Amino acid sequence: MSSRLRLTAQTIQVLDAFLEDPKEWRYGYDISRTTGLKSGTLYPILMRLAEYKLLEANWEATEAGKPPRHIYRLTPDGLRAAREHIRSYSIRHAWQAALEGVRS
Amino acid sequence: MSMTRKLASRVLTILIRHSSGEGQLWGNAMLRELDFIQGDLAALFWAFGSTAALCRHSVTSRLRTLGDQHFNETFQIKRIARKTTGIVSGVVVAGTVLALCVGILIGLIRFASLQQENGRLADRLLIVVIPETLYVVGIITLWRRRKSVALGILLAGMILVTHAIIHFATHG
Secondary structure (H helix, E strand, C coil): CCHCCCCCHHHHHHHHHHHEEEEEECEEHHHHHHHHCHHHHHHHHHHHHCCCCCCEEEEECCCCCCCCCCEEEEHHHHHHHHHHHHHHHHHHHHHHHHHHHHCC | CCCCHHHHHHHHHHHHHHHCHHHHHHHHHHHHHHHHCCCCHHHHHHHHHHHHHHHHHHHHHHHHHHHHHHHHHHHHHHHHHHHHHHHHHHHHHHHHHHHHHHHHHHHHHHHCCHHHHHHHHHHHHHHHHHHHHHHHHHHHHHHCCCCHHHHHHHHHHHHHHHHHHHHHHHCC
16 A cells, blocks of 8 residues: 555655654644644645554543644554655655766 | 734635535534734735645545536446347347247248147147247256346246237137
8 A cells, every 4th residue: 555655755754753753743833833834734644644544543631621632653554664764765866966066 | 913814814704604515514624724924925925825736626626526427327328238139139149049939830831731729739849839948948057147137038928928818818
């Protein structure tokens, strides 16, 4: 399933943010600040990750009387896929940089 | 709450109300984050971004549903076409067997100049018994592998049996 995931630079950024502390639940706004992504870019990525079962979402009860807040964390599958994707992306990126260096 | 923040919240709330089940869930998640965003303008931009994300999600899921529907219809049509072809093939096979038997009977009548009693026996054997036996063997053999062809043969066999019963009932 995860192999069908479209891997954009923004998705890599989001996965990277989750990998900072894989066990910790993260808020949407928190990820947005870490990655610098706007909600219009961030949430479609989160939705896609959740659809592929790479991300688990939960509602966190906050103060009494206030509605709960949505929190996110990578699933074990997501964690594995994120590490794998980031490794291959870094290798590809390094190769591209090296090729560009040779050309110039 | 400032006017800008209220506007941001209002825009998102309206869209959530018109979203599907999953869209509503994600919309509420985005809406809830609004309270934690520092700066009214940032909150407004967050709401606009969320609106775009929700619209995109809604369009994508609708297109996917339409795609699935189209796939199901195509699959159904192909299945019906395959089944019909199988049944028609079965009928054609049964017809060919019957035609061969009729050919043999005509050959026997012409060249072996059968007596009336023998002719009647040959007629019943070649037009009813042999074809029907071959049909039953064919149906049993093909039932598991080519069910639709077997159904075609069964259909032809039933027509032949019905025809024979009516014939014997009226002509003796």
